[in-house]
Amino acid sequence: MWQEAKANDRKIKEVMADHKKRAERRRAYYNSKIGDPRQLLRIIGSTVKLYPNGEQYYFHENTNNLMPWQGDTTVRIDRFDGRSLLDVIPQSSFGNHGTLDDEDFDDREELNFERYRDLVEADRLHLTEKQRLESVENEWVKLLDRHKALMEMINPQKKKSNAIGYDYGTNNASNDGQTEESDILNDILFNLDCLTLRTLSPLYP
Numbered sequence: 001m002w003q004e005a006k007a008n009d010r011k012i013k014e015v016m017a018d019h020k021k022r023a024e025r026r027r028a029y030y031n032s033k034i035g036d037p038r039q040l041l042r043i044i045g046s047t048v049k050l051y052p053n054g055e056q057y058y059f060h061e062n063t064n065n066l067m068p069w070q071g072d073t074t075v076r077i078d079r080f081d082g083r084s085l086l087d088v089i090p091q092s093s094f095g096n097h098g099t100l101d102d103e104d105f106d107d108r109e110e111l112n113f114e115r116y117r118d119l120v121e122a123d124r125l126h127l128t129e130k131q132r133l134e135s136v137e138n139e140w141v142k143l144l145d146r147h148k149a150l151m152e153m154i155n156p157q158k159k160k161s162n163a164i165g166y167d168y169g170t171n172n173a174s175n176d177g178q179t180e181e182s183d184i185l186n187d188i189l190f191n192l193d194c195l196t197l198r199t200l201s202p203l204y205p
Helices: 002-034 054-061 102-124 129-154 176-194
Strands: 067-069 072-077
Touching: 002 129
Parallel strands: none
Antiparallel strands: 067 072
16 A cells, blocks of 8 residues: 555656646747747958959959940940840839838838937947947847757757667667657647647737
């Protein structure tokens, strides 16, 4: 009787631990979906030093080294010019392109505001270029660390052990890693099936 009660208690603890792990993986999966993937986009630039080549400069500036364009032989272009792939360049009219309706004008104003907002904010706080770049770098590192932690919670790596997969005549080799990965995928698919419209609304605003 005591052994049976102990076995039942062990099973209950295993079930509770399994539910806890599933809840953690589910929470990490939802948090990873709530984050905007565009926040992982990073645009950087670096300064380069130019080395002028006088020989190449005078070669390209010499009109005798240009070729006539087949669309208009009076126009001479470089052999690397993209117009060499065109037979005719259509004449564009700028009559109607200068006017914008109210919606396009508002969009352009909003784009201009977003384009220079960081620079205006840095100027308001009296931040130097170096300080602003350091703050952007810190924000980027924190975002990457958070994303990495969430991915590790979704796909926890199996601890290394000295166990060696061996077949004792049962044709069942050690495949703990594959079993754990399949369990995680099954949990994610099960959780997705259980989602309702109410739970999906915060994931896709």
